[in-house]
Amino acid sequence: MQIQTVLFILLAAIVALALVLFQYYYKNKRKGKLQIILSFLRFLAIFGTLLLIINPKFTKNEYTLEKTNLVLLVDNSSSMTSEDKAKVISDLSSLKNKMESSSESFNILNYRFGAELSNSDSLGFTEKSTNISKALAGLNEIFTGTNTAVVLFTDGNQTRGEDYEFYGKRQKFPIYPVVLGDTTKYDDISISQINANRYAFLKNKFPLEVFISYDGKEEVSSELQVFVDDKLVYKEKISFSNISNTKIVNTQIEASTVGIKNIKVIVPPLPNEKNTANNEKLLALEVLDEKTNVAIISTVQHPDIGALKKAIESNEQRLVSIYRPDTDLSKLQEVDVYILYQPDASFDKVYKQIQLRKSNSFTILGTYTDLNFINRIQNNYLVETGYPVQELFASPNAAFSKFDISEFSVEGFPPLVSDAGPVNVLGIGEPLLKARIKGVDMDQPLLTTAEEDTAKHAILVGENIWKWRVQNYRNDQTFKDFDAFLGKLTLYLSTSKGKNRFVLDYSSIYNNSSETKIKATYFDEAFVFDSNASINIKVESKSTNTSVEVPMLLKDGYYEADLSNLPPGKYDFAATVTKGNLSRSGSFSILDFDAEKQFSSSNYAKLNRLAKNTGGKLYFPDHMDSLVKALETDPKFVPVQKSKQNVVPLIDFKFLLGIIIAALSLEWFIRKYNGLT
Template sequence: MQNETIIYMIMAGIAALLLALFQYIYKSKVKSNIKYVLLALRAISIFGILLLLINPKFESNTYYDEKPTLVVAVDNSQSVSYLEQNENVNEILETLESNAKLKERFEIKTYSFGKSVSDLDSLNYNERQSNISQALKQFGEVYANQTAPIVVVTDGNQTYGSDYSYISKSVKQPLYPIILGDSTIYSDLSIKQLNVNRYVYLKNKFPIEIIVNYNGNELINTELKIYSGNSVVFREALQFDASKTSEIISTALTANSVGVKTYRVELNPLNNEKNTVNNSKNFGVEVIDQKTNIALVYDRLHPDLGALKKAIESNEQRSVSILKPQDYLNQINDFQLVIVYNPNINFNSVLSEIYTQKLNSFIITGTTTNWNLLNSSQSYFKQTITNQTEDFQPLLNRNYNTFIIDNLSFENYPPLQSEFGKLEFLVPHDDILTKSVNGIDTGESMLSTFEVNNTKHALLNGEGIWRWRAQSFLDMESFNDFDNFMGKLVQYLSSNKKRNRINIDYKSFYNGNDDVIISAQYFNKNFEFDDAASLTIVIKNKENDNIREVPLLLSNGSYTVDLSGIDSGSYDFTIKHNSESISASGSFRVLEYNVEQQFLNADIDKLQSIANNSSGKAFFVSEYNNLIENLLNDNRYVTIQKSTKNIVPLIDWKYLLGLIALSLFSEWFIRKYNGLI
């Protein structure tokens, strides 16, 4: 409390006493001793009221001890059990959690990680991928303002995510890896990487690039073969030694028939090679008959053009040609979809052809759009012309039901520029995005789709979509979410298939470690999305005729099922409604591959590097007791006494208000009782 406040309180006490003396001693006609009681009550009332006006603040300090946190992160991936380290992990974890001195010194927090991080309930070593970088990043963020050394029990073999040796530099905590594995070097051949396009075209050759690694010192000979079924379609002899430890093999195969084609790459193993699982790898390609050609017609260069082309062509089934209006008219029959970007007077013939030939279209408007031309060239929508632009942010319509939208919320996406004024649709339409200003939904369309005369159309009322693709990368460190969204929109617009009551979204084949997720949307008879439907997927393995039935769960506006972990092979599936005779079918293939079984040793060098760079220390499995001693003797990890200062203004003290009310009431009652009023 400040000295100035104390002076004010003293003055308030003196003033209250003087006023009470003036009323009950100097001017009072009361002769009995009761006047002293009334004097005290009046002084208390006045002093309390003056205190409320001064409102002094009282401080209180609460002291407590804060122990450092010991973060124990355990690798729960399949590679741990494949390297036969699961028993060692269980022993290490039990020792760390039960050590009395560690528990006295640290607040121990245990986690497990595979592809993601979770609290440690139990270990089953069935995670199909390990993302050490994501685990370190999350621990670094959560414990950024604490003393929290991180013990990482792992083999150091990461199969997913960024390089953890780079991410570890941003973690401001000492790292203590416990290395699951030994330092013995075994001779080993492995297929390190295989690069091939997912889609190929009928009768075309498709390139294959294979990177083969050798770990050893002797001169060895082997042979690489590529199988299609039981037939060898490519073979090449290879030779390695201590100086030549890798080789890149490139070839090309011919796609002779439409559909999903699977291949297997194999290396002849060495004599007594310990790990032969990494000597083979399966891959697949989908052979398609033709490519979807899309025309992106423009008259003014803009970053949106490049962003749209990149996003659409991320799917190799699609090709985008950026053309001037006259160039498009010269080859109009070569395209299944036309994207009209910021149409002006030069687009007059283009818009006329779209309308008369009943072509599918995607119109994107912006700051230079000629709305007089656009309003007069079609009868689908009309824009009020103000010749003023405004920035509008997108708001996702969760009830959009024409196709499945997933993994995109648009909440943090930057605004687009568009014409200020009302946009009115003259035909039935569905809004994917609406405009919002300062978080308030205006109800006006930003991105909509509509169908007229057996043609499909979309309207994006705003330019600057390149910022959305950039924001997608900032949010997810990948363009995939935005590119998939644009891909689904383009797929819908470029197809003339009729609308179904059940729409399904899946891939034709999945690699062994991919998440096998199938999504579906169900619509009632009015083609309105039904979020109370009961859908089931029936999966049949073509090879052994095993049938499995799994319910679909509603999530983010669609019904999904996660089939990750099913055996490799070919599958037929049917998604059906449980009370109506409506269904949709498809087929997919899961390729055999387990990335967690590709490792023969722990990544010792990388784990020792992150320990040294973070002022920590790495330990082998047999040395984990030394870790406990190291942690207990490190002076950086001591209990810190902290205090919490609590400042309470007197006006919040309810008892003072009660005291003032009680003293005023008592004074009035005594005076009333004694006939002084």
């Protein structure tokens, strides 16, 4: 407490005493105990009031000891051998026991990781992928602003995510890797990557690109072999040396039959090769007996045309050709979907062919469109004219029922430009997107469908859709959502089927079991998404003839079946809506691929660079004592004593106010009781 405050308190006591003496004893002839009690109560009241005004305070210091966080981060992936597993468990137990003597210096915390970071010391070594950089980034967020050290138990082989060596330069605390696995380098030939399309067309040849690498010092030779459904279809002699240690093999394989084809690429191992798991890779593709031919017809050159072509052809089942409206109509006989980009009077022959063939079309309106011609040449919809060029923003129609558009968001997308007015569908139609003009939601479609008999049409009121594809990439670093949305629209237009209330979304090929998920959307008879449906899926293995039935669980706007527990193989499935009497069937394949088995040695060199980048040091399991000593003697990890200074009132004002009120009340009562004024 400050001297000034003490002087104020003394002054308050003197003032209170002087006032009491003046009031009770100056020129007052009354004496006795009653006078003393009353003067004391008056002193308490006055002194307490003055203390409230002064409000004396004092400083209180609180001291705490902050320990260093010691994080034991363990690789829980399946790349660990049985010897590694036992060694890790033993080393962890040994390290914990040795660090018990330093319990006053460290808070010991246990984490494990595979694809994700987990706060647990229970180890199963079953994770199918390793993401070291993501685990380190997670610890960075958890322990930001604290004194932390990480002991990383791993073989250094990462199968997913950012390269942890470069991420380590952004790490905020030191990392001490403990190298697991075999550090000996063996001669090794491996298939590092295979590039192939997911789809091929019957009687066509599909490309196959194989990347092969060699790790060794001697000159060796081997033979690349490609099998399709266990039948040898291609082979090539390959040679390597310590200088020429990589090779890329390109070939063309003919798709002779329809269906899912299992492709096996093999490079026979060297005589003394230890790891043979990376000498073989499996993949699959689906051979289709037909493809969708899409024609884009336009008289203008516009970025929209390139964006449409790339988005539609992102699915290998579709081929896009670009024509002018005056092209020979015989070239358009095999077209499945016509995309009419900003049509004018020169499209007269094209429209007549569409009507004659009862073909499906997608019309895009813009500033170059002849709207009067559009209204005159067809009877599916009318476009109001006489509007100025304006910007049209998109707003999704949640009630759209033709196909699932729930995963495509137009939030923040740039506007389209058009001078067309509202589109009035004359037959059956349903808008996918509605227009928003100057922040106001308009009851008019921006993208809508129109049906007549077996033909289907779509109308987009506005140009510059290429900006949507760019915005999708800017948001997600991929064109996937935009391309999938346009792909679903193309699929809808390329078929003459009616409304489908039950739609499945799945892949014909899954690289491994963890990716195996099937999605479904179901609409009631009013074509409103039914969130109370009961959907079951029955999956049957083609190899074992065993089956399993599981329910599809409701997610955010769709149903999903997680089949990640299925082993690799070929499967048929049937999904059934219990009360709706609707079912859909299909087939898929799960490939037997384990990225964790592609490495034969630990990557201690990269772990050493990670340690240096973060200010740590590399250790081997036999040097745990050195690690413990380094942690205990490093001055960076000495516990820090921190003080917290709190300024608090000397007397609680509520307590003091109670004393003042009690003293005044008691004085008043005594005076009245004794007949004093």
